[in-house]
Amino acid sequence: MKNKIYLSSFSAILEEGIYDDSGLKNWDKDQIGPQDIKREQVLNKPYLNFGKLSLADKLAFSAASLSLTKSDYVNKENMGICLGISTGSFSTDCRYIETVISGFPSPSIFSATLPSSSITDVAIYFGIKGPNRVCANGLDSGITAFELAINLIEFGKTDSVLILIVNSIESVDKNIPLILPEIPKNNFAFSFILTSKKPHISPAFAIELKIKKTNKLMNNDNAELYFKEFINSVLLKKDANIKGVWKTFESEIILKKEE
Amino acid sequence: MNQNNNAVILECGEILCSLGNLQETIADLFEGFSAISQDSCFGVPVSYAPFKKKSWYDLKENTKILASSIDISNINKEETIFIFCAAKGDISPIEKYYEKKEQSEYLPLLYSQAEYVKNILELENCRTIVISNACASGATAVEVAWEFLSSGKAQNIIIFGFDAISRFISTGFYSLSALSQTKAKPFDANRDGLTLGDGSCIALLSFRKPYSGDIIVAGGGSSNDANHRTGPSRTGNGLFRAAKMACENANILPEKIGAIKCHGTATKYNDAMEAKAIFSLFGEKIPPCFSVKGAIGHTSGAGSLLEILIAAECIKRRLIPPTVGFQILGVEENIPVSSSSQHILSKTVLCLSAGFGGLNSAVVIMEHS
Numbered sequence: 249m250k251n252k253i254y255l256s257s258f259s260a261i262l263e264e265g266i267y268d269d270s271g272l273k274n275w276d277k278d279q280i281g282p283q284d285i286k287r288e289q290v291l292n293k294p295y296l297n298f299g300k301l302s303l304a305d306k307l308a309f310s311a312a313s314l315s316l317t318k319s320d321y322v323n324k325e326n327m328g329i330c331l332g333i334s335t336g337s338f339s340t341d342c343r344y345i346e347t348v349i350s351g352f353p354s355p356s357i358f359s360a361t362l363p364s365s366s367i368t369d370v371a372i373y374f375g376i377k378g379p380n381r382v383c384a385n386g387l388d389s390g391i392t393a394f395e396l397a398i399n400l401i402e403f404g405k406t407d408s409v410l411i412l413i414v415n416s417i418e419s420v421d422k423n424i425p426l427i428l429p430e431i432p433k434n435n436f437a438f439s440f441i442l443t444s445k446k447p448h449i450s451p452a453f454a455i456e457l458k459i460k461k462t463n464k465l466m467n468n469d470n471a472e473l474y475f476k477e478f479i480n481s482v483l484l485k486k487d488a489n490i491k492g493v494w495k496t497f498e499s500e501i502i503l504k505k506e507e
Numbered sequence: 508m509n510q511n512n513n514a515v516i517l518e519c520g521e522i523l524c525s526l527g528n529l530q531e532t533i534a535d536l537f538e539g540f541s542a543i544s545q546d547s548c549f550g551v552p553v554s555y556a557p558f559k560k561k562s563w564y565d566l567k568e569n570t571k572i573l574a575s576s577i578d579i580s581n582i583n584k585e586e587t588i589f590i591f592c593a594a595k596g597d598i599s600p601i602e603k604y605y606e607k608k609e610q611s612e613y614l615p616l617l618y619s620q621a622e623y624v625k626n627i628l629e630l631e632n633c634r635t636i637v638i639s640n641a642c643a644s645g646a647t648a649v650e651v652a653w654e655f656l657s658s659g660k661a662q663n664i665i666i667f668g669f670d671a672i673s674r675f676i677s678t679g680f681y682s683l684s685a686l687s688q689t690k691a692k693p694f695d696a697n698r699d700g701l702t703l704g705d706g707s708c709i710a711l712l713s714f715r716k717p718y719s720g721d722i723i724v725a726g727g728g729s730s731n732d733a734n735h736r737t738g739p740s741r742t743g744n745g746l747f748r749a750a751k752m753a754c755e756n757a758n759i760l761p762e763k764i765g766a767i768k769c770h771g772t773a774t775k776y777n778d779a780m781e782a783k784a785i786f787s788l789f790g791e792k793i794p795p796c797f798s799v800k801g802a803i804g805h806t807s808g809a810g811s812l813l814e815i816l817i818a819a820e821c822i823k824r825r826l827i828p829p830t831v832g833f834q835i836l837g838v839e840e841n842i843p844v845s846s847s848s849q850h851i852l853s854k855t856v857l858c859l860s861a862g863f864g865g866l867n868s869a870v871v872i873m874e875h876s
Binding site: 334335361371382399400402461464465496 | 585632657732734863
């Protein structure tokens with residue numbers, strides 16, 4: 249019999265504001281949305297690199313920081329990270345190629361031109377040293393990262409995973425008309441920490457994920473709404489079956505409350 | 508192997524790189540040949556190991572050649588997952604757009620390229636997963652495949668890797684002062700950086716009862732250095748933990764490993780880190796080690812799968828190739844880097860990979876007997 253997997257903590261950075269286990273905090277008046285997130289909203293000490301991060305990296309770092317602060321899991325040396333990033337490092341790629349064309353290729357921008365870049369600063373800053381998976385599948389990147397995280401725990405490669413789900417579109421992308429008709433143009437990030445140990449919170453939520461292959465190609469669900477339904481169920485402290493349809497498969501996250 | 512004696516089998520695979528396809532590459536590796544040219548790489552004055560044939564840079568042409576090497580006519584496509592693994596894939600469409608306002612058949616995004624390849628392979632209804640763990644992408648894809656197959660979540664997995672060098676890549680590595688002007692010399696005292704190489708590969712993995720001679724993916728492990736954006740850890744602890752996890756996952760003691768396929772980029776810090784990781788795992792009894800990057804260059808994210816396929820071929824021959832470019836040991840630990848082809852005593856190879864951002868991955872493969 250498989251061991252249970254629990255939700256230790258979560259966060260979300262969305263158009264309406266920042267979610268954590270205490271609910272929604274709206275953006276300040278001078279903030280339009282996730283692209284304006286400030287360091288002091290996610291971290292209570294200075295971090296010089298924060299302002300230098302690309303938007304995708306900043307959203308991943310912020311979401312990670314919020315959920316790590318709230319989690320009672322402490323062994324970060326063993327914690328894994330699974331990232332689902334729909335457009336990879338596209339904005340940074342655009343920025344880098346502009347420096348190449350200008351004749352002065354930027355090493356600091358180049359070093360962030362990998363989809364995996366969004367977990368690098370998280371791992372370094374928080375000392376997270378377990379296994380990593382980076383999925384850049386487009387719209388189903390988030391649910392795939394979720395599934396790979398569960399695989400890691402089920403095979404005993406780690407007892408906790410930080411899942412990061414990021415969608416970011418920056419103004420630089422608008423230079424390229426060929427970008428992704430189906431990728432949502434809003435910025436968002438989710439973070440979930442899953443553990444094999446029941447956390448010291450009440451109620452705790454046990455999590456199960458079912459994936460079912462479809463026989464025909466389907467239209468993708470909205471990843472943001474899918475994971476928002478997840479966190480709303482947790483905030484309302486109620487059991488839930490969250491169903492999603494992706495291009496070639498269906499997903500069902502089962503949340504079960506344990507007092 | 509599980510309770511039913513089933514295992515993850517590497518059914519077949521093919522590569523395309525600067526030395527040719529798998530058999531051509533193996534033949535040249537054992538002869539100690541290098542395909543590295545020493546003139547320039549997309550306008551940057553450094554060494555380069557381009558695809559053997561120019562047409563291979565074309566993703567469509569490349570995919571068609573690789574597709575012809577595996578027979579997928581009898582697999583249940585409904586229960587097959589397609590994994591595309593790459594660090595950057597083909598990023599040249601972004602250059603074309605910025606410089607000439609030309610659009611390509613696919614976007615400069617990995618999932619767009621994955622869909623493009625999947626359609627050529629006629630796998631339209633298969634689920635796609637894109638793994639992009641920097642230069643450890645291919646090995647991580649094998650680890651992910653192992654997890655899906657061992658848990659019964661898929662019957663077959665097709666992994667496709669493609670990383671082609673372009674101006675985007677060459678200028679970036681050059682700006683980081685990571686490239687050799689001559690050629691990559693893994694673990695050598697005079698090593699001065701890596702050589703970029705084009706590479707692509709395909710592999711079919713399944714979960715079934717193994718037969719004598721089958722290559723088994725016994726297990727894998729991965730880790731993060733949590734150390735630096737571009738440089739490896741100075742201690743090797745991250746790669747050591749990935750390798751240790753791979754051995755534990757494969758249920759194999761390090762002393763049963765017959766050879767180590769090293770990441771061996773030939774940068775000063777990677778090779779020093781890797782030697783430390785190997786010493787930490789094996790102590791004084793280190794099996795023979797080899798790197799192929801002095802012959803075919805560093806083929807990036809596709810490379811770690813491509814090199815696993817080379818290692819599988821080495822197991823079948825009971826031989827590992829010389830490490831082209833290596834002459835005098837240039838790391839602190841006394842690791843036995845192959846300077847000529849040599850027999851291996853055990854049919855088990857540990858394959859190591861390390862990527863930008865401290866992403867490490869290790870895979871254990873073995874021949875079933």
